[in-house]
Amino acid sequence: MRLPFKRYRGNPIITAQDIPYPCNTVFNAGACRFGDQYVLLLRVEDLRGISHFTLAWSKDGYHFQVEGQPWITRAQEEPFAEYERFGIEDPRITPLDGAYYVAYTGFGPAGPRVVIGATEDFRTFRRISLATEVDNKDAALFPEKINGLYCMLDRPGGMGGKLGSIWITFSPDLIYWGRAQVVLTPEAGWGRAKLGTSTPPLKTPHGWLVLYHGVRHTPGGRLYRVGAMLLDLEQPQRVLAYTPHFVFGPEELYERTGDVPNVVFPCGWVLEDDGETIKMYYGAADTCIGLAETTLKELLQLCIEPPHSDWEPQGF
Ligand code: BMA
Numbered sequence: 001m002r003l004p005f006k007r008y009r010g011n012p013i014i015t016a017q018d019i020p021y022p023c024n025t026v027f028n029a030g031a032c033r034f035g036d037q038y039v040l041l042l043r044v045e046d047l048r049g050i051s052h053f054t055l056a057w058s059k060d061g062y063h064f065q066v067e068g069q070p071w072i073t074r075a076q077e078e079p080f081a082e083y084e085r086f087g088i089e090d091p092r093i094t095p096l097d098g099a100y101y102v103a104y105t106g107f108g109p110a111g112p113r114v115v116i117g118a119t120e121d122f123r124t125f126r127r128i129s130l131a132t133e134v135d136n137k138d139a140a141l142f143p144e145k146i147n148g149l150y151c152m153l154d155r156p157g158g159m160g161g162k163l164g165s166i167w168i169t170f171s172p173d174l175i176y177w178g179r180a181q182v183v184l185t186p187e188a189g190w191g192r193a194k195l196g197t198s199t200p201p202l203k204t205p206h207g208w209l210v211l212y213h214g215v216r217h218t219p220g221g222r223l224y225r226v227g228a229m230l231l232d233l234e235q236p237q238r239v240l241a242y243t244p245h246f247v248f249g250p251e252e253l254y255e256r257t258g259d260v261p262n263v264v265f266p267c268g269w270v271l272e273d274d275g276e277t278i279k280m281y282y283g284a285a286d287t288c289i290g291l292a293e294t295t296l297k298e299l300l301q302l303c304i305e306p307p308h309s310d311w312e313p314q315g316f
Contacts, residue, residue, distance in 0.1 A: 004299060005248045005280065005292035008062060012254050012288035013281075014042065019054065020068050022047055025259055027283030029056075030091035030102060031268025034122060038270060040064060040281060041071075041091045041102065042289070050074070050087040053104075055122060061270065061279050062291065072117075072125050075106075080115065080127050083108040083134075088115070092140040092267050094200045101174075103139040103152065106130070114139040114154055116174055129175040135159045138166075138196030138213075142236065143203065150174055151236055153183065153197040153210065164194035166212060168237045181237040183229075184212065184307060190225050190246045193217045198226055198266040199280070206300055207231050207240050211266055211280065214246060224263040225249035226282075230303040241303040248292065250285070258285025271296065 016023050023044050030041035040056040053072040056064040074084040086107040094101045099118045102125075106115040111134035117127040131139065132154055139154040149170040158164020165185040169177045186192050191214020201208035207230040216223045226249070229242035250262045266282035276295045284290045 004294040008291040011290045014289040025287045028090045028267045030093040031281045032093045051089045094141040105137040110134045112137045140197045140200040155196040158194045199269045239307045243302045255284040258287030260286035
């Protein structure tokens with residue numbers, strides 16, 4: 001089977017050399033369109049090993065100009081400061097009601113938890129809530145309210161070697177979250193150890209399309225790959241179909257080697273104006289950023305299996 005994503009020939013599109021100040025690595029970026037520009041919210045890890053977010057801008061989605069200094073750094077104000085002391089990681093951007101919401105991982109002494117903030121202009125950023133308790137990451141908001149509630153995918157549990165599943169939770173105000181339900185759990189094979197949402201849900205006539213990552217523990221370390229799932233438009237806790245096999249995995253040298261080898265980790269994607277072409281931005285080996293493209297049609301065609309069926313892998 002041919003996997004649907006084509007890597008950009010100029011990969012990696014952003015490396016630590018492109019950051020105009022000293023840093024260790026740049027990876028796992030949120031992505032969206034803003035006006036006539038593509039925006040990446042880069043996770044930059046500084047030389048202390050603590051991550052912050054820096055903006056990068058592009059007219060064509062391939063060539064990015066990185067801003068001269070960090071945009072969002074660890075919170076100074078409580079209650080956020082306590083939970084971001086070890087840094088902020090893996091932002092997912094969701095345009096919603098005229099604002100751009102960012103769900104990210106706040107990392108502190110008590111563990112990782114999900115933080116939500118927002119911007120209207122990519123200049124000022126306000127933190128809204130500590131949306132989950134600790135031991136939770138990989139969160140992304142849906143781009144509209146469903147049945148009057150904000151909806152968010154997240155991944156409670158999954159730390160310290162525990163199996164991790166994708167969950168959904170609901171809120172009237174982005175602060176109080178509840179009615180949580182499990183969405184997708186690990187199965188045998190490529191996502192045996194953990195699953196987590198990768199990209200914010202994209203609305204299609206067939207359902208909410210979401211990329212998710214699956215982790216497999218191997219004797220050589222953890223292997224991070226990507227699958228796709230389709231959620232019901234009205235009841236987004238329902239998985240209509242998914243790709244039981246991965247659709248993207250580490251192949252190239254910059255994905256195979258780096259601070260954490262064998263990792264591809266998308267946090268953002270952009271649907272082009274043609275309504276078909278998708279640009280997926282992903283962290284490679286926790287060291288740099290790659291871009292791969294596909295079409296909506298190809299991804300939807302691969303989401304054919306109801307989850308947890310007796311699908312037998314072929315050709316793997
Ligand atoms: C996950 C997250 C990501 C990271 C990945 C691979 O748990 O922490 O930020 O890219 O591990 O190291």
